[in-house]
Each structure stands twice: as C-alpha cells, then as structure tokens.
Amino acid sequence: MAAHHGKNGALYMSTSGTGPLAYVGQVSEFSLDMAVDDVETSALGSKNKTYVQGLADIKGTFTAFWNEVDDSLFDAADSPDGCKIALYPSLLQPARFWSGPAWVSASLKSGISAAVTVDGTFKANGAWVRA
Numbered sequence: 753m754a755a756h757h758g759k760n761g762a763l764y765m766s767t768s769g770t771g772p773l774a775y776v777g778q779v780s781e782f783s784l785d786m787a788v789d790d791v792e793t794s795a796l797g798s799k800n801k802t803y804v805q806g807l808a809d810i811k812g813t814f815t816a817f818w819n820e821v822d823d824s825l826f827d828a829a830d831s832p833d834g835c836k837i838a839l840y841p842s843l844l845q846p847a848r849f850w851s852g853p854a855w856v857s858a859s860l861k862s863g864i865s866a867a868v869t870v871d872g873t874f875k876a877n878g879a880w881v882r883a
Contacts, residue, residue: 760842763814767824769833769853769877774824778817780869784839784850785811810852810876812839818860818868825870829858834877852880 763782764773789806816825828835838851854874862868 756842756844758841760844762840762843763816764838764840764851765824765828765856766836767827768831768835771835773836773838776814776816776825777822778819780815780817782814782839783812785809808876808880810880812874814872814874816870816872818870825856825858825872828856829872831856837874847883850880850882852876853878 758781761779761782763776763779765776766773786808788808790803791806792801793804794801834853834855836851837854837856838849840846840849842848853876855877856872856874858870858872860868861871
C-alpha cells in the first residue's frame, strides 16, 4: 500500500443536476465525510453497549481560490436540482474516486493577509458510489 500526496487530487463538479462534470481549477483542499448513523440497542443486563448501523451521512467541504471569470461554483450552489460531484484523492489513480449528486453551498472569503477563496460545503442529494 502506497502513500499518496494530496497535490494530485482533483474535484469535478457540474453546475446542475443533469449537466456534465467539469474540472474545478484552483482547488486547494477538499474533504469527504462518510459517517454512518448508529442507534444504540443496549438492553438491561448487557455487558456493554451495542449498536445497529443506519444510513451513511455523506457530506464534505472544499476550498478553492476565487476566479473572477468562472462562476461555476456559485452556479452549482444556485442550481434548483443540485449538481454532481466527483472527488479524486489522486489523479495518479484515476480509477479510484467517490461521486454522486449533491446540494452545494458556497461562500466567498477575503482578508487583509489572505488570498480570496471560495469555501464550499456539500451534502448528498442521492446515492453516491465509490469506484
């Protein structure tokens, strides 16, 4: 098992639920949270707590440097039917990715000692796949 550097990662996103995926440039980081709900099923007299699993709660974040001529991240956030996202931890392994439909929120951030960035969050808007 090899370690991978994040510099080869990539984020692809559509601007609508039916549009084509396109490479999102200037991304500095992204995260994917695939936490699964659990429900406690411990009974009186149990030696320890027990649980059953529920559904995955797929969501994540991304940060990109603002591009004044490309509004695609904000278009995706404004889309009434969501968008599609594909996350590649490393394009050196392009067959390994996570993707699915999502709802996106985006915000602009600027500061006196920082580059202007777009911070975004996403939540699943349907079934996701891992390839």
